[in-house]
Amino acid sequence: xxxxxxxxxxxxxxxxxxxxxxxxxxxxxxxxxxxxxxxxxxxxxxxxxxxxxxxxxxxxxxxxxxxxxxxxxxxxxxxxxxxxxxxxxxxxxxxxxxxxxxxxxxxxxxxxxxxxxxxxxxxxxxxxxxxxxxxxxxxxxxxxxxxxxxxxxxxxxxxxxxxxxxxxxxxxxxxxxxxxxxxxxxxxxxxxxxxxxxxxxxxxxxxxxxxxxxxxxxxxxxxxxxxxxxxxxxxxxxxxxxxxxxxxxxxxxxxxxxxxxxxxxxxxxxxxxxxxxxxxxxxxxxxxxxxxxxxxxxxxxxxxxxxxxxxxxxxxxxxxxxxxxxxxxxxxxxxxxxxxxxxxxxxxxxxxxxxxxxxxxxxxxxxxxxxxxxxxxxxxxxxxxxxxxxxxxxxxxxxxxxx
Amino acid sequence: xxxxxxxxxxxxxxxxxxxxxxxxxxxxxxxxxxxxxxxxxxxxxxxxxxxxxxxxxxxxxxxxxxxxxxxxxxxxxxxxxxxxxxxxxxxxxxxxxxxxxxxxxxxxxxxxxxxxxxxxxxxxxxxxxxxxxxxxxxxxxxxxxxxxxxxxxxxxxxxxxxxxxxxxxxxxxxxxxxxxxxxxxx
Numbered sequence: 001x002x003x004x005x006x007x008x009x010x011x012x013x014x015x016x017x018x019x020x021x022x023x024x025x026x027x028x029x030x031x032x033x034x035x036x037x038x039x040x041x042x043x044x045x046x047x048x049x050x051x052x053x054x055x056x057x058x059x060x061x062x063x064x065x066x067x068x069x070x071x072x073x074x075x076x077x078x079x080x081x082x083x084x085x086x087x088x089x090x091x092x093x094x095x096x097x098x099x100x101x102x103x104x105x106x107x108x109x110x111x112x113x114x115x116x117x118x119x120x121x122x123x124x125x126x127x128x129x130x131x132x133x134x135x136x137x138x139x140x141x142x143x144x145x146x147x148x149x150x151x152x153x154x155x156x157x158x159x160x161x162x163x164x165x166x167x168x169x170x171x172x173x174x175x176x177x178x179x180x181x182x183x184x185x186x187x188x189x190x191x192x193x194x195x196x197x198x199x200x201x202x203x204x205x206x207x208x209x210x211x212x213x214x215x216x217x218x219x220x221x222x223x224x225x226x227x228x229x230x231x232x233x234x235x236x237x238x239x240x241x242x243x244x245x246x247x248x249x250x251x252x253x254x255x256x257x258x259x260x261x262x263x264x265x266x267x268x269x270x271x272x273x274x275x276x277x278x279x280x281x282x283x284x285x286x287x288x289x290x291x292x293x294x295x296x297x298x299x300x301x302x303x304x305x306x307x308x309x310x311x312x313x314x315x316x317x318x319x320x321x322x323x324x325x326x327x328x329x330x331x332x333x334x335x336x337x338x339x340x341x342x343x344x345x346x347x348x349x350x351x352x353x354x355x356x357x358x359x360x361x362x363x364x365x366x367x368x369x370x371x372x373x374x375x376x377x378x379x380x381x382x383x384x385x386x387x388x389x390x391x392x393x394x395x396x397x398x399x400x401x402x403x
Numbered sequence: 404x405x406x407x408x409x410x411x412x413x414x415x416x417x418x419x420x421x422x423x424x425x426x427x428x429x430x431x432x433x434x435x436x437x438x439x440x441x442x443x444x445x446x447x448x449x450x451x452x453x454x455x456x457x458x459x460x461x462x463x464x465x466x467x468x469x470x471x472x473x474x475x476x477x478x479x480x481x482x483x484x485x486x487x488x489x490x491x492x493x494x495x496x497x498x499x500x501x502x503x504x505x506x507x508x509x510x511x512x513x514x515x516x517x518x519x520x521x522x523x524x525x526x527x528x529x530x531x532x533x534x535x536x537x538x539x540x541x542x543x544x545x546x547x548x549x550x551x552x553x554x555x556x557x558x559x560x561x562x563x564x565x566x567x568x569x570x571x572x573x574x575x576x577x578x579x580x581x582x583x584x585x586x587x588x589x
Contacts (some may be wrong), residue, residue: 221541264541264562295546296559296577300570313580317556329584391412392494392579394465396586399572399579 012041013110016049016074019064024055031102039106051075051113056086056095065090069389075112077105091400092306115330160305162279164334167323171288179337180283186276187214187237188269188345190246195222195265197248206249210236215254216265224268227260237275263301270302270346277341279305279334281322285344287333290319292350293343302346305338307331312339319353413472414575415490416459417518418499419510423532423565424475425459427499430568431575432461432473486517495525495578499565500545503533508540508548515552526581527554528574530563556581 015032017025032040043049046067054064056078068074076093080086083095094112096105164179183189187207194205194216204217212232215225226233281287293315299308310329314320322340326333343349389397416424429435459475474489490496498514500507511529515522529545545560559577563570579586 221538266542293557295543295557296561298542298561299559299577300561300563300567300573309576309580310584310586312559313556313577313584317584390583390586391469391471392583393586394467394469395412395463395471395494396576396579398463398465398471399576 013039013106013113014043014048014050015040015109016043016046016052018046018049018052018067019054019058019061021055021058028053031105035102036106040109046071046074049074050117051077051109053109054078056080056083056090057098073116075109075114075116077109077112157306160274160278160303161332161334161338164279164337166326166333167287169323169327175287179280179287180285181277181280182283183273183276183345185240185243186272187239187241187246188272188276190241190248191216191224191269191272192345194248195224195269197250198222201250204251204254206251206254207246208249209244209246213254213260215251217254222265223262224265225254225260225262226268233272234275237272238278264298266346266348267298267301270297270342270348273342273345274303274305274338277338279338280341281337282341282344285340286321287323287337288321289351290321290324290353291340292316292319292353293348294350295348297343297346297348302342305335307335308339311336315339412469413474413493414495414497414578415474415476415493415518415521416497416499417476417486417490417514418530419501419504419507419514421504421533422499422501423530423563424499426565427497427530427563427571427574428459428461428473428475430566431463431571433464434462487521490518490521493521493525495582496522496527497530497571497574497578498527499530499532499563501533502531502540503537507531507537508544511545511548512552515549515554522554526556526578527558528578528581529558529560530565530570530574531560532563532565534562 015028017028020028029042032042046052052068052074054061054076057080068076077096078086078090078093079096079098079100081098083097086093086095094108096108167175167179183192190207191214194207194214195218198205198216198218199222202218204215206213206215212228213226214228217223217225228236293312296312296316297308299312307329310331311325314329315325320328322336323333326336329336340349416427418424459473461473461475463471463473465471471494474493476486476489496518498511498518500511500514504510515527518527529549531542531545542560542562546557549558549560559574559581561570561574561577563574565571
């Protein structure tokens with residue numbers, strides 16, 4: 001077992017054993033004492049812990065999570081014999097398999113603690129002073145920690161966002177090649193060209209050479225027509241196409257035999273780009289350059305990567321780089337990269353800030369209720385008061401469970 | 404002292420006649436919605452057989468026993484005096500626009516104007532319905548109108564089917580995230 005799963009010089013991770021059996025507590029205690037004393041120390045209370053450990057197989061696990069409600073900035077690491085069985089019950093939690101890999105655990109704990117510490121808070125109050133219990137004041141309250149996304153990944157999530165590790169917060173060297181994809185090698189590149197051609201000459205275009213129809217028409221509103229089903233289109237979009245496979249053909253009209261689906265071009269491009277990108281960025285993208293979403297994607301029709309709603313909500317109101325958005329939301333960058341790639345091909349990205357460069361990516365603002373602002377997300381709240389989740393958060397949970 | 408109504412958690416659904424406000428509340432509500440639909444007797448009758456004459460009312464039951472009320476305003480403008488009363492203390496506005504109407508962008512402007520003060524303190528999301536019957540204007544035209552009116556932060560505009568619980572829930576989720584992008588996500 002290595003003592004140096006944490007880099008030398010990093011602070012000790014205060015671990016609180018919130019819901020573990022006595023045997024596990026003893027073994028972990030011994031590990032801390034003998035092997036991890038330079039990286040982990042056991043906290044004596046929940047309040048003093050920066051990360052907690054929860055055994056999902058033990059009875060009363062729900063009550064353990066309830067204890068965490070007032071501590072949104074405390075990291076949570078769960079473990080279970082069958083993590084997949086618990087992923088549904090506790091979505092977006094890091095759930096490790098038993099037996100615990102003690103070599104990797106200190107690093108996982110430190111990461112969970114650090115990421116939860118970055119939890120953003122609600123924006124300040126935005127309405128006129130009102131009596132107690134106004135619903136919108138809930139937006140001020142501390143929210144539960146966002147998903148870390150690096151826990152148990154579903155197959156869909158891996159398909160859509162890959163497994164790329166985060167980049168450093170600031171550029172420190174050349175970017176890894178695997179961060180990028182060349183759109184011209186994928187269906188998305190052909191599709192984008194088809195839409196551009198159709199728009200420029202006002203005629204429908206087909207992408208010939210594919211097993212099924214994909215066509216685009218520019219009028220009355222730009223649309224894509226295909227008789228690929230989603231489960232066929234997805235692998236096609238993810239695969240690199242040999243250069244000679246697909247070619248563009250101008251058509252006088254697109255046949256309609258009733259089996260095709262017609263989608264708004266923007267929605268179709270979003271999906272095909274997401275599948276091609278898989279959490280990567282189009283070649284030539286600077287992940288540190290501030291951009292902005294000019295509009296929300298049409299989320300009733302397009303595929304949503306994890307956190308896509310939060311990312312969009314923040315990115316339509318602020319100029320920020322993909323790396324910065326991920327940091328401000330405390331989520332893995334690959335989810336932001338996925339939204340970036342889709343938005344770029346769907347034409348929803350603004351890349352030219354209209355204001356002076358110095359004013360572009362403001363750091364999160366203070367939480368002072370006396371200076372309401374509608375344009376930024378607040379700094380993580382440092383004080384921790386026992387509070388129930390805000391009404392907004394409770395409605396959201398209801399909707400997430402119901403839909 | 405604020406009225407009993409004002410102390411409740413509520414989400415307001417408004418929009419044009421026939422846009423699907425009653426249907427949307429029906430899709431989302433945990434109880435059979437209380438509706439004051441009546442046979443339409445004026446120009447509205449050309450658009451739909453019944454219309455909401457006072458308000459629709461649905462409920463989202465939260466796990467802790469708390470309730471979120473879903474209020475639908477009457478679409479007809481002659482009932483607009485009710486809009487302020489219904490929206491008092493609301494969390495935000497879900498605005499439904501019937502794309503098959505003669506001038507849906509003008510409808511959008513009208514409703515945004517009518518709820519201007521309410522939106523200024525909360526948030527709005529826009530659901531465009533009946534796009535299967537009328538493709539134009541597209542979502543970009545709605546976005547351009549919102550930009551022209553200077554709405555910040557940029558409201559979400561989705562193509563929705565008011566009968567779909569998923570679509571209506573998506574509008575409400577976007578409303579919540581507009582209020583606070585820091586909410587947890589799944």
